[in-house]
Amino acid sequence: MISVSDITKTFRSGRGRVDALENVSLEVPAGGFTAVMGKSGSGKSTLLNCIGGLEVPDQGEIRCFDTPVNRLGTRQLSLFQRHMLGYVFQRGNLLSYLTVAENIGLPLTLNGVAGVKRAQRIQDLLAGIGLADAAKAMPHELSGGETQRVSVARAVAHRPRLLLADEPTANLDTASGRQVVAIMHRLGVEDNCTIIMATHDRDIIHAVDQVIYLKDGKTVREGV
């Protein structure tokens, strides 16, 4: 289970103080697919970043499978992110100087998976996302939808327990977006992975188990 208790996150910038999250609490069951919905600036990305340890909340506690993520030291946090977490960014963020196969293989290498096992896993994932022939392609040779599919494959390659996806369909057309969500769902289910996806796309509600609505940094509603 993912448990978020009373977290607050404030940013200070040239525009003054911005309360990105205010006393947010929620629970996400293990193995489920949860969507965090809300308008732009509602705090979706900040919430995901806090859950994944990319950001530290100013107050409150986050526990992922009994690990207090916001209280981990640098080394323990890296270990948690390496083994337990997969992250799909809004813009894919594939490493531009690695091929598709090398991008997918990176978390495997980081987790000590090598040789035939690694090659087989990459091949399976490429087939799973419909890009079996793109192993040696560079990221700039892919379309937006293909980039996000590779990004999903990279995020789940090492079979993490938690997959965070920050608006993975935001820059895609409807068909490509649905394809990415379907792939994410399928690959997540295969490994019993808990998925939390930030989105403002209402069309994908049918694919998720739970929806959490955010408005101005506060939870306004939970439901299906």
Next chain:
Amino acid sequence: MNESGIGFWARIAFLFLVRSGRATAALSVMVVTAVAALIFLSALSVGVEDAMLRNTVGLFSGHVTVHHLPEEILPDDLQSKGVQAVLKRRYLPGVLSGGGLSQPLTLCGIDSDRESAITAFQKKIIEGRYPLAGRAEILVSRDLARSFGMRIGGRLRFADRLGKTALNLTVVGIYQTGLEFLDRGIVFCPLDRLSSGGIPWTAAVFLNAGISPDPILRHYRQQLPETARLESWEDQMPDLRQLIDLEAVSMVVVILLVFGVVAIGIACSFVIFIIRNMREYGVLKAMGVSTAEMVKLIVAKVILMNLLACGAGLLTGVLAVVVVARAGGIDISAFTSHNRYFAVSGVIYPRLTAFSLWAPPAVSLVFSMLAAVWPAVLVARRRAADILRMI
């Protein structure tokens, strides 16, 4: 934590450099140019020192002079590794008379054929020729010839202080070097004129380029009798030693200034090179790449980049030195015609030394590593989300 080794990160760094071809090439050009220029400057500095030494020592005196050598020791006995040639000479102090005037000076007996083959003195004979073996001939400076009112064919008489040797000699050559000790206090005759009377001989030892006189002096001290007196060119010409040191210091200052400018350029370029890809460090951090691994990646990039660029710079610099040296050097005669330290030739041949080869790449690497510290600290201290928000 099961951290990935430097080999893995070196491979990632290599892929980054190769596949970011244009950025790598742009930065490489700067490092290559800087390293090549610094190598050439260092070689040129050595070349200037060589030229000054060659012009003074090579004119007559040699790098090492051994006085008071007994007859049983032969010039060949003084040959050793690094020695180009040994010239046999005899010095006899006395008085030179002619035209109603007399002047105390030293008569030097020389082997004209060997002298003209080894030294550059012949280039300083402005009239006539060297005195020939077996003949009672004398070579005098222009200043002395003027003092005595002598021309080619004139007659001079030399007598030593003890009256054991008296020679009547015909002037066959007049020279001008611009060096005080050669133009004022010495005249030359064939070696065989001074072979009798138990006058000890003096060896003028000429060394190959770049050979220090110190090991040769140590070798001679072990081999030669205690009566032999040894002098290096530094003992004979302390002013030249100081001038060469001064030139070296000046060149070091110039090189340091160039190093400074180049180093700042290299450092800034590396910072831009790393900052430009900051987002990718944020992605890696989100994937659980540790701080130590991130530092390994940055260091691997810097070192690999330097290895590639410095290798090319080294090659370019060496090539430039070789081409210039083989093409006849750099002729600065127009600026040295009245300089006694360039008495024979104003041509500079750049020469590579171990220092000129390792110092520029080392400086490039050190400054690049220093330049990488700030981005590395930035990556290490910031959260992944902060880095991803930066660009």
